[in-house]
Amino acid sequence: xxxxxxxxxxxxxxxxxxxxxxxxxxxxxxxxxxxxxxxxxxxxxxxxxxxxxxxxxxxxxxxxxxxxxxxxxxxxxxxxxxxxxxxxxxxxxxxxxxxxxxxxxxxxxxxxxxxxx
Amino acid sequence: xxxxxxxxxxxxxxxxxxxxxxxxxxxxxxxxxxxxxxxxxxxxxxxxxxxxxxxxxxxxxxxxxxxxxxxxxxxxxxxxxxxxxxxxxxxxxxxxxxxxxxxxxxxxxx
Numbered sequence: 001x002x003x004x005x006x007x008x009x010x011x012x013x014x015x016x017x018x019x020x021x022x023x024x025x026x027x028x029x030x031x032x033x034x035x036x037x038x039x040x041x042x043x044x045x046x047x048x049x050x051x052x053x054x055x056x057x058x059x060x061x062x063x064x065x066x067x068x069x070x071x072x073x074x075x076x077x078x079x080x081x082x083x084x085x086x087x088x089x090x091x092x093x094x095x096x097x098x099x100x101x102x103x104x105x106x107x108x109x110x111x112x113x114x115x116x117x
Numbered sequence: 118x119x120x121x122x123x124x125x126x127x128x129x130x131x132x133x134x135x136x137x138x139x140x141x142x143x144x145x146x147x148x149x150x151x152x153x154x155x156x157x158x159x160x161x162x163x164x165x166x167x168x169x170x171x172x173x174x175x176x177x178x179x180x181x182x183x184x185x186x187x188x189x190x191x192x193x194x195x196x197x198x199x200x201x202x203x204x205x206x207x208x209x210x211x212x213x214x215x216x217x218x219x220x221x222x223x224x225x226x227x
Contacts, residue, residue, distance in 0.1 A: 044221040045155070045163065045206050057215050060118060093162060102210060103153035103168030110162060
C-alpha cells in the first residue's frame with residue numbers, strides 16, 4: 001500500500017528554520033515526482049514545491065527560502081524551510097504525483113507548522 | 118501566480134447533478150490539459166478525483182466527471198449524495214512549471 005507520512009512540524013519563531021520529512025512506503029520515491037502543499041488554518045490549498053528527477057520547483061511565495069530534496073536511500077522527502085514568516089503557518093502535506101506527473105494522488109495527513117513569537 | 122477562480126459554494130439536493138467551475142488563464146488552465154480536482158472532507162487530507170481534465174483514478178466513482186473549455190474547467194457530480202458534502206479544489210499546471218490551486222468550493226447537500 002502506498003503511504004506517505006509527514007513529520008517535523010512544530011512551533012518556531014519568525015525568522016527561524018524547520019525541516020519537514022516525508023517518509024514514503026509502498027513505492028520507490030526516486031521514481032516519482034513528489035510535492036508539498038500547505039493549508040493555512042481555515043483556508044484553501046496552496047501548492048508549495050515539487051521535485052521531478054533532479055529538477056525542483058517552487059511557488060513564488062517560498063522561492064529562495066524553502067528547499068525541497070530527497071534521500072533515496074531512506075525513501076524520504078524533505079522540505080527545508082528558512083526565514084520563516086507568520087504567513088507560513090499551515091498544515092503541510094506531502095504527496096506523490098501520478099505516474100504522468102500531473103496530479104497529486106497519494107497524500108499524507110500533514111504536519112502542522114506554526115510560526116509565532 | 119494567482120489562484121484559479123472557483124465559486125465559494127454550490128448546493129444541490131440528493132440525486133441532482135451539480136457543476137463546479139474553475140477559471141484560470143491562457144497560461145494555466147487554457148494552455149494545458151493538466152487540470153485536476155480534489156475532494157476534502159473536514160479534518161481529512163485531500164483526495165484526487167480527476168486528473169488530466171477527464172481521467173478518474175482507480176476507485177473513484179464515475180459520478181464524478183471533468184471537462185474543460187478554453188480557460189475554464191468544470192467538475193460535475195451526478196446523483197448527488199450526502200457523502201459528497203465537502204470542499205472541492207481544482208488545480209492546474211502553469212507556464213512557469215509550477216502548480217496553482219483554486220480557492221475551493223464548499224458543496225452542500227440540501
